[in-house]
Amino acid sequence: MSFKKFASDADVIEFARQHSDLFMADEPLRVEEIGDGNINFVYRVSGAATSLIIKQALPYIRSIGEGWPLSQDRIRIEAEALQLEASHCPDLVPEVYHYDAEQCAIVMEDISAYDNLRNVMVARQKLPLLAEHLGRFLADTLFYTSDLYLDGHAKKALVQRFINPDLCKISEELFFWDPYCDHERNSINEYLRADAEQLWQDEALKLEVAQLKLKFLNQAEALLHGDLHAGSVFANESGTKIIDPEFAFIGPAGFDIGSIIGNYVLNIAGQSNLPGDQAEREDYQQWLLNGINILWNTFAQGVRQHMRDETTDPSLQQAGFADWYLSSLLADSLGYAGTEVIRRTVGLAHVLDIESIEDAQQRAESERLALTLGKLLIKQRASFNTIEALSSNLADQIFCH
């Protein structure tokens, strides 16, 4: 049976029954198309007591149509990345029940018990385990897919398996080029126009961004999620699920760490002008800054522990190596955090954390703060010895604003 798009609810239900044992044979099932926004078709199939998700990749972008073709290899990459992540931190990703290469479809765990982190943060909900879970996800997925753990043959096989040029191309342009020039794809608040124009003249900044881009293009360090923004995270009081790794490829570890830190920073910038009590908003900003500390420290401690226990390459066990590695990685991570903050402010895709500020002038205030923080993160990325030094510097910018 060669590939065809699911044409009806009946097709989806049949596929669900065929590839999972969640439902009873005579149980009536219903389907809703929930979408993941842009790229793929996503369906929830529900019975009386249980449900699952089916995600199907078409040879083009869902929201645009056949005019923007996109390799279906992305769904293989997503399935294999989810399975690989699950082998290291099974509690932090949805379980894959079945991957169907022919139909370009994944049958997987429904995570509707969790809320999208974007909404969680806009609603100023404090999830006690979130930052720790994110730090552990990063430590496990990045360490176990790097040369710190794998031998040369295994690592190089992984590089080959996760070559992902179509989706990398999207990031290469949206993160590292569009926001730094007057690109037609950009979306810019009219009250921020002057700031954007200033950004485009900032030659020192653009040189730093070019360096980060080159590293994104050619540092094959670890298997990245590749799209680790708040919308790819679902969480509640007790658990966290990280979804949608279709941008996965072997790249610089700091890109994943920076993407999620950047999303903390974006919400912080939004909170300055979101509706609600000021004290409550500032308290949440403080909570997020502390979350950045917890996230990085959990990551760094996890990697240190793994290196102590599981790095087998004797060269990389050298005294001082872990310190050097983590300090370079902190600099990379902050740089990539800055590129995420900037591209979400003047680039194509914005975030609800700032977009939900209705008044355009007030929104520009938060956007201006985001640009300030983004530039700081990029330009000063190598100057922070600890994450606490960074977060207290950010606090100065935010609360003295």
Added chain:
Amino acid sequence: MSFKKFASDADVIEFARQHSDLFMADEPLRVEEIGDGNINFVYRVSGAATSLIIKQALPYIRSIGEGWPLSQDRIRIEAEALQLEASHCPDLVPEVYHYDAEQCAIVMEDISAYDNLRNVMVARQKLPLLAEHLGRFLADTLFYTSDLYLDGHAKKALVQRFINPDLCKISEELFFWDPYCDHERNSINEYLRADAEQLWQDEALKLEVAQLKLKFLNQAEALLHGDLHAGSVFANESGTKIIDPEFAFIGPAGFDIGSIIGNYVLNIAGQSNLPGDQAEREDYQQWLLNGINILWNTFAQGVRQHMRDETTDPSLQQAGFADWYLSSLLADSLGYAGTEVIRRTVGLAHVLDIESIEDAQQRAESERLALTLGKLLIKQRASFNTIEALSSNLADQIFCH
């Protein structure tokens, strides 16, 4: 016809006739096995007026036998690397007449009009175009296979095509591990033993080497030759041919540049104790130091020119980017030069430039100088703004020794 080792001269001759039009049908041909030393079988097939080379890769290392298996994919990699290099600088590599995937064999140009650079340097022959040719080879092969020139899809396809784990593994161990510990594979002059032991205690050095190793493992920057020592270069008064790229893979550009600079430095260290007139030896050392300058400056000017004319990624055209790129690359190159110098002095494979000093105590003098220069290159690699600053620092070490 499936793979079989050429069993006789007649087999080799038949293969030569079949896959080139160099010879006349009734022309008597003769075969000599010339070997490339270690890994493969290499034959010269000669007629009355002309000759060619056939290189066949067996599934194991020639000099060791079936006990050390090695993937035959290396001959595909060598053929494809030669062809790719030829597309950028055809005058600097032997022409491939035919690559036979089935027989794991390459039929190629005979370069016996050129001398092996190792012997040229031991004999203190000054070839006027050598350094310039090496610099141009590096500029062309490294630029055109990097993200400075290729778009993302083409670059990633190249990464995939040149995954070369077996041969990378050899370098990973021989360059970055063995020489820094009391490894059974090492070969150490008894009069150098104390120096080697001191090297193994040099924690600061070993930390720098670990950083260079990590970069070797995961920086997918450009297609490297991968084994660019003096023995891989053939040259005469008017031309240069670079052979044997079976270690080719997409790695850090500084590794190739550093390998060949390291071989200049090794000869310099040897000249201090090789037989012959002191003034003549010092003059040659000076000539080599100047050659390092010419090599790097030819490379750097070539890359600058290519970037100006042919880099299409607008981010990488940013003002200041070429300066930053070349200055990082100089540091990398010097670091890798240092690892080449050290591994050729206390590691498994030594060089004639030093080995031909017959007296073991005198040889240890040159080896000690090599270790001093190697350590300087690694530890101070980031402190030289120009290649002239480096070579004058080396001169201080050599002539005040």
